[in-house]
Each structure stands twice: as structure tokens, then as C-alpha cells.
Amino acid sequence: MTEERGEGGARERVLIWARPERAAKGPAPSRSRHQIAAAAVALADAEGMEAVSIRRVAAVLEIGAASTYGYIDTKDELYDLMVDWVEGEDGPPPAPSGDWRTDLSKLAYRIRGSILRHPWMASVAAGRPNFGPNSLAWTEHGLAAMDNLGISIDEMLIASEILQAFVRGLTTRELAEQQALRHGGPSADEWSRMVARYMESVLSSGRYPHFGRVVSDADLPHVENYQEVLFARALERILDGLFSKSVQTASRPGTAASA
Numbered sequence: 001m002t003e004e005r006g007e008g009g010a011r012e013r014v015l016i017w018a019r020p021e022r023a024a025k026g027p028a029p030s031r032s033r034h035q036i037a038a039a040a041v042a043l044a045d046a047e048g049m050e051a052v053s054i055r056r057v058a059a060v061l062e063i064g065a066a067s068t069y070g071y072i073d074t075k076d077e078l079y080d081l082m083v084d085w086v087e088g089e090d091g092p093p094p095a096p097s098g099d100w101r102t103d104l105s106k107l108a109y110r111i112r113g114s115i116l117r118h119p120w121m122a123s124v125a126a127g128r129p130n131f132g133p134n135s136l137a138w139t140e141h142g143l144a145a146m147d148n149l150g151i152s153i154d155e156m157l158i159a160s161e162i163l164q165a166f167v168r169g170l171t172t173r174e175l176a177e178q179q180a181l182r183h184g185g186p187s188a189d190e191w192s193r194m195v196a197r198y199m200e201s202v203l204s205s206g207r208y209p210h211f212g213r214v215v216s217d218a219d220l221p222h223v224e225n226y227q228e229v230l231f232a233r234a235l236e237r238i239l240d241g242l243f244s245k246s247v248q249t250a251s252r253p254g255t256a257a258s259a
Contacts, residue, residue, distance in 0.1 A: 016077045017131050031061050036071055037085035040078055041118065049120045054078060076128075083125050084132025086114050092134075093141035101239055103145035104163060107138070108235050111167045115175070122172045149243060159242045166238050174227045 021033055039060045043052050054075060058065040072078050090110060097103055115121045129135075139160070146156045186194060203212050214221070223229050 013073075015131065016072060016080055017133070021071075031063060031071070033071060033081055034085065035061060036068070036078070037081035040082045041085055044082065044120045045118055049124065052078065052082075079124055080130055080132060083121065083130045084134045086118055086121055087130070087132065087138055088134030089114075093137055096141070096144050100145045100149060104142065104239060105235060107142050107145070108163055108167050111164060112171045112231065115168065115171045119175050122168050122175070126168055151243065162242060163238060166234070170231055170234060177227075
């Protein structure tokens with residue numbers, strides 16, 4: 001662990017990514033940051049984020065809790081390691097395909113998959129930016145997909161944030177429904193029957209005509225694999241709206257991107 005001194009000799013905090021994994025002095029570490037992150041991710045997956053602590057991780061790795069501070073300073077740094085570990089579990093980003101829509105769609109599905117495998121990612125990854133090597137590689141991949149659309153880097157950043165917020169929001173709702181079924185709530189069939197009975201009174205009241213059209217005319221709520229279909233259709237709408245029509249037209253194969 002490295003320390004830097006600022007004015008007055010006070011310790012200046014340094015990002016974990018800017019510090020060498022092995023301190024310049026002292027014995028070689030018996031564990032790596034990757035091992036620490038993997039142990040913490042396994043704990044969070046099994047017991048939730050509330051179970052993750054430096055002491056618990058040290059116990060899993062069979063090292064002293066005090067010695068863990070030779071690798072990380074705070075629980076926030078442990079969270080940074082966990083997020084970057086998850087960002088790297090699918091391997092490095094592929095080479096850009098040259099089709100921004102294809103690349104951003106695949107990126108959105110990758111984020112969704114990570115959250116479904118690790119539900120705690122929805123909240124932890126939505127916090128401070130993570131500048132770990134895996135996180136930066138995927139950020140670079142997403143920005144590179146938009147590089148030839150003739151938009152500014154600020155617009156590219158806004159589009160990236162919108163896409164990530166959409167994926168986190170919709171996937172978090174999907175997880176909430178899954179958790180309700182696991183925690184003793186009504187089954188999907190029971191829930192459907194309960195809702196159907198209640199909808200009869202809602203529709204007969206005449207107070208909600210537009211919602212009544214959803215109940216009587218909409219196909220989406222009744223399709224199989226509802227969450228998959230909803231995500232796919234909603235993602236199409238998000239991608240349609242991220243950029244102006246002129247940029248989308250210019251970015252089609254065989255046309256030149258407009259400035």
C-alpha cells in the first residue's frame with residue numbers, strides 16, 4: 001500500500017488503480033486483488049451486499065483481517081474491485097463491428113446479463129465511476145461504437161449514460177419480480193388470477209379508459225418470455241431515440257457520416 005503526503009504532511013488518498021498491487025516494502029502478498037474481488041463477489045451473490053465486509057472476505061481467503069489492509073484501504077475500494085471483476089468476467093470487449101446499433105445492443109445485453117447474475121451490481125455500479133482496467137475497456141468500447149456518428153464527445157457520453165440507466169432500471173424491475181416469487185409471494189399463475197378478478201372492477205368503473213385499452217387490446221403483457229420481449233422492444237426504442245434521424249441515416253452502410 002502506498003501513501004503520499006500533501007500539504008502539512010497529511011496523507012493524500014490515491015485511487016486503488018493508481019497504486020501498485022504489491023507494496024514497495026514488506027513481504028509479497030499471499031493473495032491478489034483478483035482473488036479478493038472474486039471472494040467478495042461470491043459473498044455478495046450468496047448473501048447480499050450486506051454480508052460483504054473486509055473481515056468476511058479475509059476469513060474466506062484465510063488471511064488475517066489486518067493484513068487485508070495491505071491490499072485495500074476501505075470497503076469502497078473493495079466495491080471497486082468487485083465491480084471491475086464482474087466487468088471482466090465475460091472477457092475483453094470484442095473488436096468494433098462498424099455498426100453502432102449492433103455494438104450498443106450487445107453492450108446493453110451484456111450489462112443486463114451482469115445484473116441478472118449479480119443483482120447487487122444494479123446499485124453498486126450505478127454509484128461513482130469505476131476506473132478499473134475492465135471497466136475502462138468496456139467504456140472505451142461503447143464510446144468507440146459511436147465514434148463515426150458525427151456527434152460530440154459530450155453527446156456520446158450522454159448517450160452512454162442513458163443506455164446504462166435504461167438497462168439498470170428495466171433489469172432492476174425484472175429482478176424485483178423474480179425476488180417476489182422467491183420470497184413467498186403468489187406464483188405467476190396465482191398473481192394472474194388475482195389481477196384478472198381485480199381488473200373486472202377497474203374496467204367496469206370506467207375511470208381508466210386508456211389503461212382499459214392496455215388490459216383489453218395490448219399484446220405485450222400476455223406474450224411468453226415477457227421480460228425478454230419487453231427488453232428487446234424497449235431497447236429498440238432507446239436506440240432509435242439516442243441520436244437524431246440524420247445521424248442514424250448517415251450511419252447506415254453505404255452512406256457517409258454527416259458532421
